[in-house]
Each structure stands twice: as C-alpha cells, then as structure tokens.
Amino acid sequence: MKSTGVQGLGSRGLDQKGRQRRTLLKGAAATVAAGTITGAPMIWAQNIKDVTLRQFGTGVSNLNDVAAKVKEDLGFTLEMTALDSDSVAQRAATQPKSFDIADIEYWICKKVWPAGNLQPMDTSKIENYDKIVGIFRNGKLNPDSVIAQGTAPHSVGFVDGPDGKQFVDNESGWMTLIPTIYNADTLGIRPDLIGREINTWAELLNPEFKGKASILDISSIGIMDAAMVCEAMGEITYGDKGNMTKEEIDKTMAIFTEAKKNGQFRAFWKSFDESVNLMASGEVVIQSMWSPAITAVRSKGIPCVYQPLKEGYRSWGGGLGLSKNLSGLELDAAYEYINWYLSGWVGGYLMRQGYYSAVPETSKNFMSEDEWGFWFEGKESQGEIVNPQGVVMEKAGAKRDGGSFEERMGRVACWNAVMDENQHMVRKWNEFIAA
Amino acid sequence: MKTLKGWLLASPLVVILFCFLLLPVIAIFVVSFWGATEYSYYPAFLFDNYAYLLTSSVTLSVYLKTLMFTVITWALCLLIGFTVAYFLAFHVRTLPMQIALFLVCTVPFWTSNIIRMISWIPFLGRNGIANNTLLDMGVIEEPLEWLLFSEFAVVLAFVHLFTLFMIVPIFNSMMRLDRSLIEAARDAGASGWQILVNVIVPLTKPGIMIGSIFVVTLVMGDFITVRFMSGGQSASVGRIISNEIGLLQYPAASASAVVLLLTVLLMISIMLRFVDIRKEL
Numbered sequence: 001m002k003s004t005g006v007q008g009l010g011s012r013g014l015d016q017k018g019r020q021r022r023t024l025l026k027g028a029a030a031t032v033a034a035g036t037i038t039g040a041p042m043i044w045a046q047n048i049k050d051v052t053l054r055q056f057g058t059g060v061s062n063l064n065d066v067a068a069k070v071k072e073d074l075g076f077t078l079e080m081t082a083l084d085s086d087s088v089a090q091r092a093a094t095q096p097k098s099f100d101i102a103d104i105e106y107w108i109c110k111k112v113w114p115a116g117n118l119q120p121m122d123t124s125k126i127e128n129y130d131k132i133v134g135i136f137r138n139g140k141l142n143p144d145s146v147i148a149q150g151t152a153p154h155s156v157g158f159v160d161g162p163d164g165k166q167f168v169d170n171e172s173g174w175m176t177l178i179p180t181i182y183n184a185d186t187l188g189i190r191p192d193l194i195g196r197e198i199n200t201w202a203e204l205l206n207p208e209f210k211g212k213a214s215i216l217d218i219s220s221i222g223i224m225d226a227a228m229v230c231e232a233m234g235e236i237t238y239g240d241k242g243n244m245t246k247e248e249i250d251k252t253m254a255i256f257t258e259a260k261k262n263g264q265f266r267a268f269w270k271s272f273d274e275s276v277n278l279m280a281s282g283e284v285v286i287q288s289m290w291s292p293a294i295t296a297v298r299s300k301g302i303p304c305v306y307q308p309l310k311e312g313y314r315s316w317g318g319g320l321g322l323s324k325n326l327s328g329l330e331l332d333a334a335y336e337y338i339n340w341y342l343s344g345w346v347g348g349y350l351m352r353q354g355y356y357s358a359v360p361e362t363s364k365n366f367m368s369e370d371e372w373g374f375w376f377e378g379k380e381s382q383g384e385i386v387n388p389q390g391v392v393m394e395k396a397g398a399k400r401d402g403g404s405f406e407e408r409m410g411r412v413a414c415w416n417a418v419m420d421e422n423q424h425m426v427r428k429w430n431e432f433i434a435a
Numbered sequence: 436m437k438t439l440k441g442w443l444l445a446s447p448l449v450v451i452l453f454c455f456l457l458l459p460v461i462a463i464f465v466v467s468f469w470g471a472t473e474y475s476y477y478p479a480f481l482f483d484n485y486a487y488l489l490t491s492s493v494t495l496s497v498y499l500k501t502l503m504f505t506v507i508t509w510a511l512c513l514l515i516g517f518t519v520a521y522f523l524a525f526h527v528r529t530l531p532m533q534i535a536l537f538l539v540c541t542v543p544f545w546t547s548n549i550i551r552m553i554s555w556i557p558f559l560g561r562n563g564i565a566n567n568t569l570l571d572m573g574v575i576e577e578p579l580e581w582l583l584f585s586e587f588a589v590v591l592a593f594v595h596l597f598t599l600f601m602i603v604p605i606f607n608s609m610m611r612l613d614r615s616l617i618e619a620a621r622d623a624g625a626s627g628w629q630i631l632v633n634v635i636v637p638l639t640k641p642g643i644m645i646g647s648i649f650v651v652t653l654v655m656g657d658f659i660t661v662r663f664m665s666g667g668q669s670a671s672v673g674r675i676i677s678n679e680i681g682l683l684q685y686p687a688a689s690a691s692a693v694v695l696l697l698t699v700l701l702m703i704s705i706m707l708r709f710v711d712i713r714k715e716l
Contacts (some may be wrong), residue, residue: 087681283561
C-alpha cells in the first residue's frame with residue numbers, strides 16, 4: 001500500500017517536471033508507472049543525475065551552452081572537450097576509454113570506424129529518425145537529387161548490425177553517427193579589397209591575388225578545395241574528387257606547388273582563428289574558409305562574403321557516435337541525449353550560427369520567424385539578425401550568401417572525404433607544404 | 436662500502452634518467468619499426484618508415500631548410516649574445532648595475548614563449564605597425580610583404596626567443612675570467628681588438644659552446660615558431676613530425692624523431708670536439 005503511494009507521488013512529480021524526461025525503471029510496478037508518463041523506456045530521474053557523459057569533438061559543435069542546457073533539460077552532466085580535426089580522429093581511433101560520445105565528421109568516421117571503438121545506434125530508439133534530412137539517410141536531399149562526389153554521409157552512415165564493421169548502402173536500422181550539423185563550404189572573400197565579382201573557384205589561383213590568397217593546411221579538406229580549383233580552371237577532370245587516383249593527386253599538387261613557388265599564397269591556416277585573423281587583418285583577400293569564420297569577421301564590422309561559386313560547394317557533415325564502452329544506464333542516457341539533440345533546441349542554436357541541423361523542422365520551433373526566414377529560407381531579414389551570444393550579425397534587409405537551404409545544400413559538388421590513396425595524398429601534401 | 440655509498444647516492448639520478456629519458460627513447464626507437472594503417476599501428480619489424488624517410492626528396496629539403504634556420508639563428512644569436520655579454524661584463528663597472536641590467540635582459544622571459552612569438556604578427560603584418568610607420572615616414576611606397584609569413588619572420592622570432600640562451604652562459608664565462616690577464620695583455624702592448632680575439636674569445640669558448648648547444652637544439656626541434664611565423668608555408672623537421680602525429684602515423688613520426696635525434700647528437704658531438712666543456716667548467 002505504502003509503495004504504491006510513493007509511486008504515485010513519483011509519477012506525479014515527474015509529470016510536473018515535464019513529460020519529455022524519459023526514464024528507465026526495472027520491475028513490473030515501475031513499468032506501469034512508466035506507461036502512464038510517456039510509454040518509452042524510463043530511467044530513474046535520481047540515477048540519471050549521477051551520469052556523466054564525456055563528449056569530444058571539433059570546436060564547431062562542442063559548446064558549453066549545450067552542456068549547460070543538457071544539465072537543465074536532462075539532468076545529467078555532459079563534459080565537453082574541443083580539439084582540432086586531426087586530434088579528434090586520433091582520439092577516436094586510439095583512446096576509446098577517454099570518451100563516451102564522439103562528435104566527429106563523416107570522413108573521420110570512415111577512417112576510424114574500422115578501429116572498432118564506436119557502436120552503431122538502433123534507429124528505432126531515435127524519435128525523430130524519420131524527420132532526419134534525406135542526405136543522411138539515402139543520400140538525396142530531394143528524390144531527384146544527384147549524389148555528390150566524396151564521402152557522402154549516407155555512404156558511411158549505416159552498418160550491417162549491432163556489431164557491424166561493414167558500411168552498407170541502405171537504411172539498415174543501425175546508424176554509425178547521428179547527424180548533428182552540416183554545411184556547404186565555399187571561398188571567403190573581402191569584397192572591399194577585391195572590388196569585382198568572384199564567381200568561380202579558379203579565382204583562388206588568379207595571379208591578380210598574388211600574395212593575398214590562402215588555403216587551409218588540413219590535407220584531407222585542403223586537397224578538396226585544391227581539386228575544386230583545378231577542375232574550375234579546366235586543368236584536370238576528376239573521376240571522383242573524393243577518391244582521386246595517384247595521377248590526379250600528383251597533378252593537383254603540381255599545380256598548387258607551382259602557384260606556391262610563384263608566391264600566390266600569403267599563408268596557410270590550420271585553425272579557425274587563424275583564418276579569421278588572416279581575413280580581418282587584410283593579409284588575405286580570398287581563401288578557403290568556414291561559415292562561422294565569415295560571421296566572426298563580419299561581426300568585427302569588416303565586410304566579408306561567403307561567395308557562392310558556379311561549380312558548387314564543398315560540403316561536410318558531423319554527427320555523434322557512441323563509444324563501444326557505453327552500456328546500461330549510461331547508454332540510455334546517451335540515447336536520451338541524442339533524442340534531445342534532435343528535438344530542436346541545439347538545432348536552433350546552431351542554425352543561428354549559419355550551420356544546418358539534421359532535423360530542420362524541429363529547430364524551427366526554437367527560432368523566430370525572421371531567423372528561420374533568413375538562415376533557412378534565404379529570405380531578406382525583417383529585423384536585426386542576432387547570433388546566440390546576442391551579437392548583431394546582420395541588419396534588416398540582409399540576405400544570406402548563397403540563398404536558401406535547398407539552393408545551398410542542393411548545389412554540393414563534393415563531400416569532405418578520405419581517399420583510398422590517402423597515404424600518397426598526405427605525402428604529396430607534405431611535399432607541397434615543404435616546397 | 437664506499438662504492439656502495441657512491442652507487443646509492445647516484446641511484447636517484449640513474450633511476451630518473453632511466454625511466455624518463457632512456458625508456459621513452461627506447462620506445463620511440465622500437466615503434467619506428469612498426470607498421471601503420473590509417474587508423475592504427477601494429478608491432479612489426481619493417482624498414483618502410485626509414486626507407487620512405489631516407490629516400491624522399493622532402494626529407495632532404497626540409498633538413499636543409501632546418502639547418503639553414505639553425506645556422507642563421509645561431510650566428511645572429513652569437514653576435515648579439517656575445518656583444519651584450521661583453522658590454523655587461525666589461526663595460527658596466529659595478530656589480531649591482533650588472534645584475535640589474537642582466538635582469539632587464541630576462542624581462543621578455545616573464546611572458547610565455549608563444550605570446551612573445553605571436554606578438555610579432557600584428558607588428559609585422561601588411562597593415563601592421565612596422566609597415567604603417569615606414570609608410571608614414573615615406574621610406575617605402577608599398578607595404579613590405581616579406582616582413583611577415585616569411586623566412587625573415589621565422590629567423591627574427593628565433594633570434595628574439597633564443598638570444599638569452601646565448602647571453603647567459605657567455606656572460607657567466609666572462610665574469611669568471613681573470614681580469615689580470617687582460618691587464619697583462621694590455622701591458623704587453625695588445626690592442627683592444629687583439630685582446631678580444633686572443634684573450635677573451637678563447638677563454639669564453641665554453642660559454643659560447645654551451646649557448647650554441649642550447650640554440651642549435653632548440654631550433655632543430657622547433658615546430659611551432661616555424662608554423663606561425665612562416666604562415667604555415669615553411670616546413671621544419673619538427674613540423675613534419677607533428678604532422679605525422681596528427682595523421683596518426685606514429686611509426687613514421689618515431690622514425691623521423693630517431694633520425695632527428697641522431698642528427699642533433701652528431702652536431703653536438705662535432706661541436707664538443709672544439710671545446711672540452713668538462714675541463715673548462
């Protein structure tokens with residue numbers, strides 16, 4: 001009699017705290033109570049507070065605001081570590097015990113999945129699975145889209161079973177990474193210092209910008225930008241820019257080495273801040289760049305455009321992967337976290353920085369109509385557009401570079417990739433840097 | 436009994452050196468023969484890493500560039516370091532003043548290495564203080580591009596960072612020098628230059644050599660200064676190793692490290708041929 005009383009209180013308490021909090025109870029009586037709340041697996045609210053999940057990834061999505069919101073909404077602790085792309089790959093491959101959740105890019109996934117440190121996720125436990133953008137499920141944004149070159153996320157998005165090591169080309173129900181954010185990258189320019197229209201990747205090596213160009217020194221991404229440039233120049237036609245042959249790599253690097261020797265480049269950058277400084281200080285007027293770096297330059301009042309180019313975008317996507325070591329309560333907490341991640345708050349937060357979320361329709365609820373119109377639909381802003389930290393990014397009447405989601409993600413020419421000839425590529429890249 | 440006591444007294448040092456110097460070096464040496472895939476490495480006995488390293492054209496050009504940086508930095512550090520030490524030791528008369536000025540030399544070391552290096556970037560940039568000043572003075576028409584992200588910038592930062600390592604040992608040697616020798620040389624009719632070349636330089640050789648060892652090893656092993664000051668456009672041996680680590684190629688990185696270690700040991704052993712530091716100290 002007493003025990004049911006406690007139960008009643010417990011379930012009422014949970015009810016008041018919010019129905020979203022899904023919990024796991026073992027035992028028949030508990031299941032009854034559970035059924036009355038959400039009908040989903042349940043965790044004791046008290047227990048889950050003791051859980052700490054350790055997440056690491058690139059600085060892009062490892063935000064302290066997210067950890068704070070997790071604590072508030074879900075009750076458990078999320079520890080974030082931000083690293084650069086190389087270190088992320090390194091840790092995912094070599095230090096499985098050092099993390100619970102890996103926030104990695106799809107091309108890194110292709111590289112580290114075979115090491116066996118991650119476990120696939122059961123998509124039936126992902127609430128918004130059906131709403132995830134097609135790019136991450138069957139590769140197609142729209143049913144008639146053409147799949148771009150490179151490591152397209154869906155091609156490394158699924159494995160054949162709970163212990164799967166092999167990637168499969170269908171929605172098998174076992175997902176390697178739950179997509180979190182993605183974007184279409186292009187060249188950043190300083191319109192005030194260039195003073196004319198830029199519409200092709202080939203401009204990066206235009207002698208007009210001698211000593212004022214830059215490219216990023218992360219081989220696996222830099223080679224893609226280099227390939228976009230060489231193809232736009234009409235110098236090389238690639239079979240697949242995401243999986244080049246040795247000859248294609250050699251030719252690409254030869255063109256870039258020559259440009260380097262002619263003094264085309266001012267510097268190479270490796271970290272986000274370096275790219276911001278190069279652009280803001282006017283050392284560089286055209287360079288490969290990432291979307292938030294553009295906004296960082298603009299928020300200093302310096303004109304900077306993420307220039308859409310006729311050859312299309314080089315795109316990338318990241319997602320959350322679960323460590324093989326997760327089990328029991330912690331695994332449930334991790335699923336809870338992932339479901340929360342896709343439920344909209346984080347998506348809205350990231351989209352207000354210029355990224356896209358994997359489930360845009362849930363993010364919409366966490367954005368104002370104007371923000372949604374500006375960032376997602378490519379419409380003219382009605383009022384000031386503010387970033388999540390409250391800094392004004394755009395004034396009323398501004399339009400996003402490249403337009404709407406469909407226009408931008410629909411024009412992806414190539415995904416960040418890891419090639420079969422990776423080792424050869426890395427060596428060639430090192431020669432280029434040392435040249 | 437006496438030998439036992441001696442062994443016991445030496446043992447803490449032996450244990451520390453064995454655990455923290457010898458074991459890691461052995462580990463690096465062993466791993467340098469291992470094999471690697473993109474995401475893992477496995478024990479093996481392969482010469483692939485060395486074969487690639489020793490036949491690649493990159494290795495040669497990178498070593499040449501690193502040696503070039505080393506030689507130029509060393510020469511400039513020696514010139515500046517010796518001059519400063521000479522001024523402190525022989526021109527400043529009172530000990531308190533010498534100590535005060537010596538401390539002034541160490542002021543830059545109160546901030547971190549990286550900060551001292553990075554602060555050059557806004558100074559030397561295209562729109563930086565140096566260029567703007569020169570433009571305002573009418574000395575130049577166009578901003579000087581080679582000031583930043585160039586080999587000049589790398590050497591400048593190295594000299595700035597490492598000159599003190601030259602000043603300290605040379606100053607130390609000069610302070611221990613017996614002043615009556617200079618007096619004797621003067622009495623025997625030597626000119627100032629002759630005293631410098633025939634008396635002071637030979638007697639400060641141990642200091643010069645210790646400073647040189649510092650500078651050479653620091654420059655040979657550097658990766659961050661070269662990366663920042665050349666804007667990522669120049670390579671050094673250290674950068675190659677750091678790139679390989681970043682790409683999970685630990686065995687290749689170990690092989691590069693072993694070759695670098697041998698090169699530096701070789702250079703130091705040659706330098707020690709010129710001066711018997713042990714005898715001079």
